[in-house]
Amino acid sequence: MRIYQHFSVIGFCNTYLIGAKQGSDAILIDPGHVDIELINLIESNEFKLKYVLLTHRHTAHTAGLNTLFKIYQPTIFASGFSAYEYPVTTVQDHEMLNLCGLDVEVIHVPGHSLDSMVYKIDHALFTGDTLMCGRIGTTPGYREQALLLQSIRQKIMSLDENILLFPGHGTPSKIRIERMFNHALLELGTIETERKNWREDE
Amino acid sequence: MFNFTTCSHPNCHTYICEEGPTCYRHSSNKKDLYEHCMTSLLKNEEVVDLSLTGAEFENFTIPPKNFTSSNMAWCTFRNLDFSHCTFMTSFFDFCLFENCRFNEITCRYSVFAGSKMINCDFTNSIINHSNLSGIDTYRCNFNACDLYYSNFCSSYLRDTSFEDCNLKKADFFFTDQRRVSFRYSNYEEARH
Numbered sequence: 001m002r003i004y005q006h007f008s009v010i011g012f013c014n015t016y017l018i019g020a021k022q023g024s025d026a027i028l029i030d031p032g033h034v035d036i037e038l039i040n041l042i043e044s045n046e047f048k049l050k051y052v053l054l055t056h057r058h059t060a061h062t063a064g065l066n067t068l069f070k071i072y073q074p075t076i077f078a079s080g081f082s083a084y085e086y087p088v089t090t091v092q093d094h095e096m097l098n099l100c101g102l103d104v105e106v107i108h109v110p111g112h113s114l115d116s117m118v119y120k121i122d123h124a125l126f127t128g129d130t131l132m133c134g135r136i137g138t139t140p141g142y143r144e145q146a147l148l149l150q151s152i153r154q155k156i157m158s159l160d161e162n163i164l165l166f167p168g169h170g171t172p173s174k175i176r177i178e179r180m181f182n183h184a185l186l187e188l189g190t191i192e193t194e195r196k197n198w199r200e201d202e
Numbered sequence: 203m204f205n206f207t208t209c210s211h212p213n214c215h216t217y218i219c220e221e222g223p224t225c226y227r228h229s230s231n232k233k234d235l236y237e238h239c240m241t242s243l244l245k246n247e248e249v250v251d252l253s254l255t256g257a258e259f260e261n262f263t264i265p266p267k268n269f270t271s272s273n274m275a276w277c278t279f280r281n282l283d284f285s286h287c288t289f290m291t292s293f294f295d296f297c298l299f300e301n302c303r304f305n306e307i308t309c310r311y312s313v314f315a316g317s318k319m320i321n322c323d324f325t326n327s328i329i330n331h332s333n334l335s336g337i338d339t340y341r342c343n344f345n346a347c348d349l350y351y352s353n354f355c356s357s358y359l360r361d362t363s364f365e366d367c368n369l370k371k372a373d374f375f376f377t378d379q380r381r382v383s384f385r386y387s388n389y390e391e392a393r394h
Contacts, residue, residue: 001203001206002203002271003203003271003291005291005311005331007331007351012351012371122206123206123217124203124206133333133335133353133355133373134335134353134355134356134373134375135355135375160208160215161215162208162215162216162217164293170331170351170353170373171311171313171331171332171333171351171352171353172291172311172312172313172333173313173315173333173335174293174295174313174315176295177295177313177315177316177333177335177336180316180336180356181315181316181335181336181355181356182335182355182356183355183356183375183376
């Protein structure tokens with residue numbers, strides 16, 4: 001699997017391009033801004049863009065779709081909790097998709113917005129605005145923050161701690177790193193690390 | 203991207219090396235894997251999809267090269283010179299870097315989180331969108347670096363210098379800073 005990251009200063013959103021191999025069908029996650037750099041990334045790898053996954057409806061993550069529709073004809077997957085002005089295939093929690101030969105697991109993590117979806121492809125987790133490096137997503141109020149923390153605890157922190165996190169904003173991370181250093185998640189308790197044990201082995 | 207299969211050893215969740223069912227630590231042919239890795243590091247070619255965790259490297263200079271989608275988490279690097287290298291979506295989390303040089307590197311979307319850095323020099327580097335959260339630095343130098351959107355949250359910074367740096371959108375939230383200098387840097391544009 002190949003994962004390419006694209007960043008635009010318009011919306012400061014990370015867009016991810018995923019394909020099984022060069023020249024294969026490809027998935028785009030959160031096209032916040034489609035510029036020549038992103039199109040070059042798709043074309044230089046000879047990817048055939050077939051699918052777009054939206055983590056949630058906020059403009060910073062979807063504004064590039066209008067440009068994208070002029071060039072490609074991708075199928076859009078998004079949560080059914082939001083309405084869109086273009087045809088969308090809705091996805092729901094626990095749904096398994098097979099796109100471009102890759103298994104995509106859909107995880108609903110509400111809190112930042114009701115329609116927040118996280119996509120797990122192999123050992124890579126595309127978290128959108130739910131969980132970012134060193135912080136959790138912003139919420140309109142404390143009830144939503146509690147919901148977001150509960151969702152993260154139940155649905156993300158229960159996954160393998162070596163899973164890579166690719167958030168909608170900011171830097172990549174791993175579940176273990178967030179569990180250890182993300183202050184918003186400190187209430188989840190400390191995490192056992194393997195480091196101490198393997199140092200002793202040696 | 204490197205292979206996401208986890209080690210077949212019980213209770214080990216580390217990703218496997220390129221060949222074989224185990225990670226480097228639990229591999230029966232550690233020597234061959236180490237030599238293969240050393241050859242990759244010392245050649246002038248790009249390092250892509252390399253996965254080797256928990257190894258120790260000492261006393262050599264890596265020629266200017268690209269590290270792409272590689273995983274070298276939990277490794278120990280002593281007296282290594284990574285100057286002029288490029289790191290893209292590579293993982294060096296929970297490593298130990300001692301007396302390493304990273305002068306004029308370009309580092310994007312890479313992870314150094316949880317690493318310990320002693321006497322390391324990153325002068326004149328471009329370190330954008332990189333994750334350095336939870337790092338423990340002692341006598342490190344990030345002078346004249348572009349640290350746009352890099353994350354140092356929850357890190358422990360001692361005798362470390364960030365002079366003349368671009369810190370726009372950098373994150374220093376909840377850092378423990380002792381004898382840290384931000385002279386001539388736009389610290390006010392960082393999150394702290």
